[in-house]
Amino acid sequence: MRREVEYVVSPEVAFDEQNFRNFIINKVKLSDSDELHIRMVRRSVDARSRNIKINVKAEIFEGEPPSDLISYRRDYPNVSDAKRVIIVGAGPAGMFAALRLLEQGIKPILLERGKDVQERRRDLANINKKNIVNPDSNYCFGEGGAGTYSDGKLYTRAKKRGDFVRIMEIFVAHGATSEILVDAHPHIGTNKLPKVVAEIRQSILNAGGEVHFDTRVEDFILDGDRIKGVVTQQGDRLEGEAVILATGHSARDIFILLRDKEIEIETKPYALGVRIEHPQSIIDGIQYHCNGDRGPYLPAASYTLVNQVQFEGKEKGVFSFCMCPGGFIVPSATAPGEVVVNGMSPSRRDSKFANSGIVVAVDEDDFKPFYKEHGVLAGMAFQQAIEQQACVVAGGTQQAPAQRLGDFVEGRVSNALNETSYQPGLVSADMRTVLPEQIAHRLKYGFKAFGKKMKGYLTNEAQIVGVESRTSSPVRIPRDRLTHEHPQIKGLFPCGEGAGYAGGIASAAMDGERCAELAAQLYCGVS
Structure with missing residues (x-):
């Protein structure tokens, strides 16, 4: 039998697993046994008065195993020979766009100007200890984007933009603590998020997608009003059915490139x-x-x-x-x-x-x-x-x-x-x-x-x-409200914080998923 209960409890009950279990057993008058499973599903602090209280919700399973914590599974089709979509930027918008493309049978080609999370640590140490700034690998650029080494907060007010619970479950499926499903203001932490990011990369590679580091985009391949791909700093030309531009709020060179190519952009507060x-x-x-x-x-x-x-x-x-x-x-x-x-x-x-x-x-x-x-x-x-x-x-x-x-x-x-x-x-x-x-x-x-x-x-x-000063992008890259496609360049999908459509890890991830869905529908034959 499964049931839910809600209580207002003290901090020592809410934040101690054994205390919480004992509280529920005594409150509901249960018999403790190996067949009794208690799982917290919601926790929020109420500090309005001197007597701090915690609002909690719990699931109780008696005589049956608990249901799966999450429904999301890392089960992707092999896309090695599938149609390709280029994603510029491996922050949350780019990574989650890549995972969503995998689910739809599309091969993501994920390009990141910076380094992977392990190598990136050396560049962060150089900034902190030697005052050396690598313009391509720093706290803003590199695998996982700005959020990876600057907090990992997952709270967002933009939940109408997508399935927020799904985003949290994807993080848990890739190694994040299940507490992010519970706390009112979820937070992974900069010490744990790099491992989660590396696991997301592994999912992309295992399914036949590609991830390229130290790969800065310096030009677009245009055929009239249609984008065909990008050119990297090494001179490589990478083409796909569409391009998702998820470069983050600090990619000033991309804003300059767009302006110089006379691709419409806007000043943004x-x-x-x-x-x-x-x-x-x-x-x-x-x-x-x-x-x-x-x-x-x-x-x-x-x-x-x-x-x-x-x-x-x-x-x-x-x-x-x-x-x-x-x-x-x-x-x-x-x-x-x-x-x-x-x-x-x-x-x-x-x-x-x-x-x-x-x-x-x-x-x-x-x-x-x-x-x-x-x-x-x-x-x-x-x-x-x-x-x-x-x-x-x-x-x-x-x-x-x-x-x-x-x-x-x-x-x-x-x-x-x-x-x-x-x-x-x-x-x-x-x-x-x-x-x-x-x-x-x-x-x-x-x-x-x-x-x-x-x-x-x-x-x-x-x-x-x-x-x-890097609270959000100083530029908005316009896009159609329904298709998320640039109004001037077909096949170009401005995405995430850098395009002016997100404000943090969770909202950027949701925006990345939606751009991937629309790119797949419009250019890859996905219904």
């Missing part, structure tokens, strides 16, 4: 600001109403903040982005001469630091000075100019400019900085010399508002680090 770092104990104390010691069961606390701030009569949002409890700040530049920061967390979220992007919405008004020279790429040029200024201010390496939060709000340069998780190191600077006036102004008043919402948040024990 995004957000830009800083990354703030607190001791995790401060955030735990605020969110869990405690003295900063959350105990052995509660997870590291997170937060979400938003406020509207005016500057010269125009109101724009200031908001938290990619909050990483128990995490680290990492260098995410994709070229020498830039300083870009992002955040990540290991699966246990056990760092003593909490960090989050705090960013301001930017749009055409901010890009105006760049339009004359850069045209449709004005937003990208604005972004790049701020990253280059951050590098100059911090001394020309991957050290990042930083300022204590209270000092920034009060207009003082910090005499000393706090301990940090950012490995290349920090340089004390006035962040107003890095950020445009309108962004610095809005951040200042945004932080004041956040300090009122979260008592203790606005403190000199926190510091801001610049710049958080």
Whole structure:
């Protein structure tokens, strides 16, 4: 017999497997035996009051084995001799597009400018320890995309774009912990996601697909208004029935290529600001109403903040982005001469630091000075100019400019900085010399508002680090709403974050699946 139960429990019950089993047995008055199976299926933290509670749902199986945890199976047909679709970019959009093509009997040719997850680690170490940025292999480029080594959060509000549960099951089928099926805000962790990514690659190869690393696309093969394939930096010409362009939000060379080929692209608003770092104990104390010691069961606390701030009569949002409890700040530049920061967390979220992007919405008004020279790429040029200024201010390496939060709000340069998780190191600077006036102004008043919402948040024990600039793509590649095909180039399917249609691992994966389905239907004869 199978049944479901729901309870509100304490953290020591919700986050300890044996305690949870004992609770259910006592609550439902069951007899413990080898034929009794209890499985948690949902867990979310309710921290609105001082008495923290956890909402849980569980399945109970009595006298019968538990049903399969997931329905997804790594069972793909052999596509070695099938029709081919080229996928540019091996981030979540590209990888999940490849898996979906396999399911439909189509051969994916997956091209990645960076290295595989194992080799990529060396380039990340060079950024952190030697200040050397490899433009093709870094925190943004390489197998798995930007998310692989910058957190692995799977939560998305874009669940209507696809089957979110299916995406989670595919991750579990390739080695992710089953807890991502349970937690309200699922998270794999940067220490575990690379192994999952490598397993996805193995699925593609085992079924006869191809994965090519160190393969940067430098040109498109066009026949009138139809794309036939791509040309790599080695001069190789790779052709297929269609091309899925899933290059991520930092592939500036692809945006330039599209512009130079007179393939329609659009300027897109995004957000830009800083990354703030607190001791995790401060955030735990605020969110869990405690003295900063959350105990052995509660997870590291997170937060979400938003406020509207005016500057010269125009109101724009200031908001938290990619909050990483128990995490680290990492260098995410994709070229020498830039300083870009992002955040990540290991699966246990056990760092003593909490960090989050705090960013301001930017749009055409901010890009105006760049339009004359850069045209449709004005937003990208604005972004790049701020990253280059951050590098100059911090001394020309991957050290990042930083300022204590209270000092920034009060207009003082910090005499000393706090301990940090950012490995290349920090340089004390006035962040107003890095950020445009309108962004610095809005951040200042945004932080004041956040300090009122979260008592203790606005403190000199926190510091801001610049710049958080790769929140989303500065360019949108247009596509038909129904077919997802570029309106000008037949067979070209702009996809994922880089095209402006996703905002994280899960939404990019769903978008990749949908683009693969439509490419297969329109150009490979799949019904």
